Amino acid sequence: MNRYTFDEIRVGQKESFEAKITEEMLETFGIITGDINPLHTDEGYAREHGYRSRVAYGMLTAAFMSTLAGVYIPGERSLIKETHVKFAKPVFPGDMITVQGEVTEKNDTFKMIVLKVTIKNGNDEKVLRGSMDIMVRE
Amino acid sequence: MNRYTFDEIRVGQKESFEAKITEEMLETFGIITGDINPLHTDEGYAREHGYRSRVAYGMLTAAFMSTLAGVYIPGERSLIKETHVKFAKPVFPGDMITVQGEVTEKNDTFKMIVLKVTIKNGNDEKVLRGSMDIMVRE
Numbered sequence: 001m002n003r004y005t006f007d008e009i010r011v012g013q014k015e016s017f018e019a020k021i022t023e024e025m026l027e028t029f030g031i032i033t034g035d036i037n038p039l040h041t042d043e044g045y046a047r048e049h050g051y052r053s054r055v056a057y058g059m060l061t062a063a064f065m066s067t068l069a070g071v072y073i074p075g076e077r078s079l080i081k082e083t084h085v086k087f088a089k090p091v092f093p094g095d096m097i098t099v100q101g102e103v104t105e106k107n108d109t110f111k112m113i114v115l116k117v118t119i120k121n122g123n124d125e126k127v128l129r130g131s132m133d134i135m136v137r138e
Numbered sequence: 139m140n141r142y143t144f145d146e147i148r149v150g151q152k153e154s155f156e157a158k159i160t161e162e163m164l165e166t167f168g169i170i171t172g173d174i175n176p177l178h179t180d181e182g183y184a185r186e187h188g189y190r191s192r193v194a195y196g197m198l199t200a201a202f203m204s205t206l207a208g209v210y211i212p213g214e215r216s217l218i219k220e221t222h223v224k225f226a227k228p229v230f231p232g233d234m235i236t237v238q239g240e241v242t243e244k245n246d247t248f249k250m251i252v253l254k255v256t257i258k259n260g261n262d263e264k265v266l267r268g269s270m271d272i273m274v275r276e
Binding site (some may be wrong): 010017025032038080082 | 139159163170171175177178187188195196197201202203213214217220221222
């Protein structure tokens, strides 16, 4: 886990990590949230509606933004204030995703950073684009 | 699960549900995402930093927006295109949250609705404010 202070972070800094989206994650996410939508739970339904398999919950893919902030940048001192997420393409179980954050702004008054977030699948396609406003604790 | 079509949805329509945030959810969310930030995993650390217990992951609270769209409004025909989330107050294990969505816009051209999202804790305090742009599938 990184422990960057506000002063140590610079605009342009990037951090990234990979994660594999698994069937089990979909099941667990469904149990936690109660989201029983068949696009995520029913293989046949998903195929009938034009997908190659059931689709990962968008908010499951977005959940990895928690790790990006809380472990990578800034890491320990992270307090997420705000997030903005656009879902660009579906993610499927089995997909390896790469989660990347780049610091685009630093606000000295509020000790906040803005992180531009990009999540790509194994074919280098953007599946999620977003941003996070994060306070860096003292 | 609701199955509203685009035409059936009206501006001003509201849906809500409750969920209890549990210790187990925090642990599972941490395992799925790999977010090992001590604010969420270490009771002593959280207390030293001014919280009454470890804090729920913000993105865990936000995960219930998946259910709001995919089960409640519009339900089955939901395709989330975009989300915007502001974290207003910390959520703790044991908190009962109420997740509410209200339709504020309908876009006939794109068959999209905009949902204003409010999540409150058991003391009727807003812990999350946000919005979702959702396509309602045919």
